[in-house]
Amino acid sequence: MRILVNGEQVDVDTSNLQEILDQLGYQPEDIVVARNLEFIPRVEWKDCIIDEQDSLDILAAMFGG
Amino acid sequence: MSDSWRVYDVELHSRLFLGTAQYPSPTIMQEAIEASGAQVLTTSLRRQSPDSGGGQKWWQQLRELNRQILPNTAGCSNAKEAVTLANMARELFQTNWIKLEITGDDYNLQPNTLELLIATEQLQNDGFNVFAYTTEDLVVCKRLRDFGCQVIMPWGAPIGTGKGLLNPYALKTLRARMPEVSLLVDAGIGLPSHVAQVMELGFDGVLLNTSIARSDNPVQMATAMRHACKAGRLAYLSGAISERETADASTPIIGTPFWQSKKK
Numbered sequence: 650m651r652i653l654v655n656g657e658q659v660d661v662d663t664s665n666l667q668e669i670l671d672q673l674g675y676q677p678e679d680i681v682v683a684r685n686l687e688f689i690p691r692v693e694w695k696d697c698i699i700d701e702q703d704s705l706d707i708l709a710a711m712f713g714g
Numbered sequence: 715m716s717d718s719w720r721v722y723d724v725e726l727h728s729r730l731f732l733g734t735a736q737y738p739s740p741t742i743m744q745e746a747i748e749a750s751g752a753q754v755l756t757t758s759l760r761r762q763s764p765d766s767g768g769g770q771k772w773w774q775q776l777r778e779l780n781r782q783i784l785p786n787t788a789g790c791s792n793a794k795e796a797v798t799l800a801n802m803a804r805e806l807f808q809t810n811w812i813k814l815e816i817t818g819d820d821y822n823l824q825p826n827t828l829e830l831l832i833a834t835e836q837l838q839n840d841g842f843n844v845f846a847y848t849t850e851d852l853v854v855c856k857r858l859r860d861f862g863c864q865v866i867m868p869w870g871a872p873i874g875t876g877k878g879l880l881n882p883y884a885l886k887t888l889r890a891r892m893p894e895v896s897l898l899v900d901a902g903i904g905l906p907s908h909v910a911q912v913m914e915l916g917f918d919g920v921l922l923n924t925s926i927a928r929s930d931n932p933v934q935m936a937t938a939m940r941h942a943c944k945a946g947r948l949a950y951l952s953g954a955i956s957e958r959e960t961a962d963a964s965t966p967i968i969g970t971p972f973w974q975s976k977k978k
Contacts, residue, residue: 655761655762655763656761673764674764674765675762675764676764676770679762679770679773680762680806681759681802681803681805681806682802683798683802686794686795686798687798688798688801688802688805690805691805706761707761707762708759708760708761708762708799708802708806709759709760709762709770709773709806710757710758710759710770710772710773710776710806710807711757711758711759711760711772712733712734712735712736712737712743712757712758712772712776713733713734713735713756713757713758713785713786713788714733714734714735714736714756714758714786714788714873714923714924
């Protein structure tokens with residue numbers, strides 16, 4: 650299944666958000682996730698099903714003004 | 715003299731808020747934060763690839779400073795994006811505080827006050843404590859206050875310009891018309907004298923980043939900003955004299971020597 654991760658096309662072999670994040674190698678405590686501009690709380694990752702061409706934004710803490 | 719103040723549910727002793735971007739190194743950033751005395755630090759969220767662990771090291775260093783974190787929504791261009799990012803920030807940084815920043819123009823980075831109002835109303839209803847970055851528009855600021863926003867942060871000048879206060883009259887009007895709201899100037903500050911001017915107007919604080927981080931000596935500039943903030947605040951509390959159009963000698967007139975010989 651092809652999805653967008655931070656604007657890049659990525660092929661994944663599961664539709665489960667938690668498993669996708671694990672496959673991509675993210676540390677769960679460091680990130681937060683939005684799907685198609687909707688925030689997905691961490692507690693919902695294991696039950697969240699991602700569809701073909703969904704767009705994930707995976708964000709982390711950064712310096713800012 | 716104690717001059718603490720409450721920002722939402724937090725008591726602060728410093729009136730400088732500090733951004734964490736653009737410093738030459740994390741070490742210099744840490745030293746500048748210490749020198750400024752700032753208790754509130756702004757942060758952001760950015761897209762992260764799994765192998766870029768450097769950002770997390772930086773975040774760990776910042777956490778060790780034990781300051782209040784104020785995440786921003788920089789980069790958002792509408793209310794929908796800003797609300798989503800605010801929710802992500804709340805989970806990541808574990809705070810209800812959010813510096814709500816929605817850009818309306820890519821050239822001067824002017825806040826989009828129309829979208830700001832929409833997002834502020836929603837976020838306040840969702841339990842956030844909004845710090846609204848806006849223009850000096852009085853009517854917009856009054857509406858933000860009516861939505862329950864207790865901290866309003868008009869710009870002094872466009873972000874990063876260092877031009878100081880382009881519209882002191884409007885800022886003075888905001889202070890006079892909204893004494894119950896915490897007002898900070900955010901953006902446009904270049905010099906310690908700008909900080910002092912903000913505080914002399916009776917503002918509650920100043921948010922700085924570029925003027926310190928991109929100076930030749932950020933730690934020393936942070937010290938200068940700290941003193942300027944204190945000086946301006948003390949001046950405001952002291953009650954400055956009113957301007958006059960004519961001279962008024964400060965030395966007593968009575969007993970002036972040689973007065974008979976002066977030409978009339």
